[in-house]
Amino acid sequence: MFRSKQYMIELGSAFALYAALLVGAEAVERAIAPAGALKLAINLAPMIGALAAAWAILRGLWRLDEMQRRIQFDAIAISFLGTALITFAWGFAEGAGLPHLRSFAVWPIMGALWCVGLLIAIRRYR
Incomplete structure (x- = not known):
């Protein structure tokens, strides 16, 4: 890759x-x-x-070649959607007393989910 x-x-x-x-x-x-x-x-x-x-x-x-691009696209999509869902849910949870989620926390979430997405996509296209 x-x-x-x-x-x-x-x-x-x-x-x-x-x-x-x-x-x-x-x-x-x-x-x-x-x-x-x-x-x-x-x-x-x-x-x-x-x-x-x-x-x-x-x-x-x-x-990247087409297959590697496809894998990366899937991984990035999983990361994007997962980060959106986590931060959206956290925003609601702040109303229940959870601490404010700082912007600096978003990239580690997105990066971790990109790695998870890569594992899923690689396995899917195996």
Whole structure:
């Protein structure tokens, strides 16, 4: 699936950029204690690396053959639907006293369900 050397280099570089921007933004924020729009810009700087990672993943998907694309499509659909159902249900459960679900929790849910979806799709097309 996503095993090409080019994909690994692109994704690895994107993650390295993300990590560097994350550490750098934290250091800059501590050093200058910005406020307002500058603080927002500094805190959003790591998103450049996240966007680069998203681009690398898309490029990796575009390089797959038809069967691998089909497997990934099924896995992503399972992930999308599962994440939607979990977050929707959690929203209702908040009304019953569960704590607020932070946005940072959504990606781990989606990523875990993508892995589950891959296992289901691989087995389905075996």
